[in-house]
Amino acid sequence: MSEFDDPDLRGQLGRLSGPFPDENAAYATMQRRLVRAKRRRAVAWSGGAAMSVLVVVAAYAAGTRQSDDSLRPATTGGSIDVTAPTTVDSTTSTSSTPTGSTVLVPVSPTSVAPGVTTPSATIPGTTTPRTTGSAATSNPGTSNPGTSPSTNPSVTGPPAPVSSTFNSEGGSITVRLQNGTLSLVKADPSPGFEITEQRDEPDRVDVRFRSDTHSTRIRVLIADGRMSPIVEEEDS
Amino acid sequence: MVPTVNEFSEISEVTVVESVEALFRAHYARLVRALTLASGSSEAAADAVQEAFVKAHLHWRRIQHYEDPVGWIRRVAINRLRDDQRRLGRKQRATERLVADQRPQPMQWSDGADAAAMLAALPRQQRLTIALFYVDGLSVAEVAAALELSEGAVKFHLHQGRERLRGAFAKGDR
Numbered sequence: 001m002s003e004f005d006d007p008d009l010r011g012q013l014g015r016l017s018g019p020f021p022d023e024n025a026a027y028a029t030m031q032r033r034l035v036r037a038k039r040r041r042a043v044a045w046s047g048g049a050a051m052s053v054l055v056v057v058a059a060y061a062a063g064t065r066q067s068d069d070s071l072r073p074a075t076t077g078g079s080i081d082v083t084a085p086t087t088v089d090s091t092t093s094t095s096s097t098p099t100g101s102t103v104l105v106p107v108s109p110t111s112v113a114p115g116v117t118t119p120s121a122t123i124p125g126t127t128t129p130r131t132t133g134s135a136a137t138s139n140p141g142t143s144n145p146g147t148s149p150s151t152n153p154s155v156t157g158p159p160a161p162v163s164s165t166f167n168s169e170g171g172s173i174t175v176r177l178q179n180g181t182l183s184l185v186k187a188d189p190s191p192g193f194e195i196t197e198q199r200d201e202p203d204r205v206d207v208r209f210r211s212d213t214h215s216t217r218i219r220v221l222i223a224d225g226r227m228s229p230i231v232e233e234e235d236s
Numbered sequence: 237m238v239p240t241v242n243e244f245s246e247i248s249e250v251t252v253v254e255s256v257e258a259l260f261r262a263h264y265a266r267l268v269r270a271l272t273l274a275s276g277s278s279e280a281a282a283d284a285v286q287e288a289f290v291k292a293h294l295h296w297r298r299i300q301h302y303e304d305p306v307g308w309i310r311r312v313a314i315n316r317l318r319d320d321q322r323r324l325g326r327k328q329r330a331t332e333r334l335v336a337d338q339r340p341q342p343m344q345w346s347d348g349a350d351a352a353a354m355l356a357a358l359p360r361q362q363r364l365t366i367a368l369f370y371v372d373g374l375s376v377a378e379v380a381a382a383l384e385l386s387e388g389a390v391k392f393h394l395h396q397g398r399e400r401l402r403g404a405f406a407k408g409d410r
Contacts (some may be wrong), residue, residue: 003392004369004375012405013370016352017273020265021282027260030286037290 082236166229170216171195177227182220252296259288263306270372274364276356280320280365288313310372310382314364321360354404358397361385365393366401 041103162177163185171189175182184207192211199206205220217232264285271281287311292299299305355363361383368379369390380390 004376004391004398006370006398009401009405010399013273013355013366013401014269016355017269017367017371018278021268021278023261023265026264026268026286027257028284028361030260030289033286034290034293037294041294174260 036197162227164220164227164229166218166231168209168216168218168231169214169233170211170218171207173205173207173218173220175205175220177222177226180222180225182222182227252293255300256293256296259306259309259345263309264289266270266372267310267313270367271313273355273366273371274360275317280317284313284316284320285309303380307378307381310368311384312381328336344403346351354400358400362393362397365390366397369394 042169046129080087163172163174163176165172169190170193171187173187174185176185181202182200182205183202184198184205187195187198187207189209190211193209193214193216194211195207196210196215197208203222204220207218209216209218213236215234217234217235219230219232221228221230268278268281268285271284272278273283291312292305292309297399299308302308355366358366364383365379365385366384368374370374372381376387376390376394379385382385386395
């Protein structure tokens with residue numbers, strides 16, 4: 001009980017303060033305001049989150065690119081900067097003819113068919129411009145895949161395209177990787193071979209060379225953002 | 237007690253809605269009427285109180301651990317009302333400066349009695365004190381907490397205001 005309790009004054013002030021508001025209507029109004037407030041907050045948060053993601057992605061991309069550039073030496077020609085598989089494809093060999101076998105051949109200069117120019121890869125980001133591949137081809141009809149122009153590294157803008165040449169007994173192909181998309185630049189059959197199938201898709205390039213006695217299939221896929229070649233040689 | 241992260245995360249949206257709605261049903265009407273008496277505008281009072289409940293909902297995971305969540309809501313509503321009145325006051329003064337012969341507009345009360353005029357003439361702090369004590373039904377200590385005043389100051393405002401209003405009501409009754 002307070003010394004200021006005054007029922008008369010309380011009653012008169014109660015009349016002055018007007019009627020009791022409609023609670024249900026007021027609650028509904030409050031709910032609508034709440035929805036609007038939540039929406040405003042969600043927009044603000046999503047905007048902030050999007051900005052954060054952009055910053056993180058940009059920082060990551062910058063870091064990755066810098067790391068890639070530092071790991072790649074400036075090449076002067078003759079070598080391929082790809083990871084070649086070293087396993088035997090047993091599933092393919094079971095379907096091969098009795099006289100031949102299908103083998104996944106490591107892609108390296110040693111796998112180059114005689115008479116074909118040593119392959120070369122165009123390495124992006126290197127500051128040393130490439131000149132040409134190793135030696136001139138012994139077959140005038142076969143162009144040198146290593147002479148594909150190298151791309152100039154750029155400090156800003158989208159990632160520079162990567163071009164690599166993959167050689168096999170049946171021929172060589174040059175594939176470009178740009179913005180995560182593969183494209184076939186060139187396919188050169190070795191003497192006596194011809195191209196029997198050629199698929200050029202964003203995520204894979206598949207070329208088959210065939211002669212009377214041999215067939216070669218070169219597939220290039222994308223693995224961990226890099227080109228991953230699979231070369232199958234088969235005697236028929 | 238400082239709440240842990242787990243305590244925050246365990247509260248579902250349904251619980252928040254139910255808790256805030258319960259408080260709304262229990263305190264909305266009284267608070268709106270008190271602030272209507274203090275401000276002279278039922279719309280402004282309702283707007284301030286609703287805004288306070290919206291904020292309570294948005295921050296419920298934090299303020300539910302407060303000793304007096306309703307006190308928090310009340311203070312938010314009062315602050316909102318004060319801000320609105322300051323803004324309106326500035327607008328009114330600016331208008332008065334532009335229109336030289338315009339006289340200040342008296343506050344629009346729900347009743348045209350002398351008591352209403354007397355109430356309007358009371359200092360704003362005293363009006364709020366009277367309204368919270370007699371209409372919202374708060375104790376002296378609660379009024380002091382809501383207005384961030386000492387209990388002595390609240391008692392002073394109650395004493396002064398009651399004396400003035402009693403006279404006005406007595407005059408109106410005659």
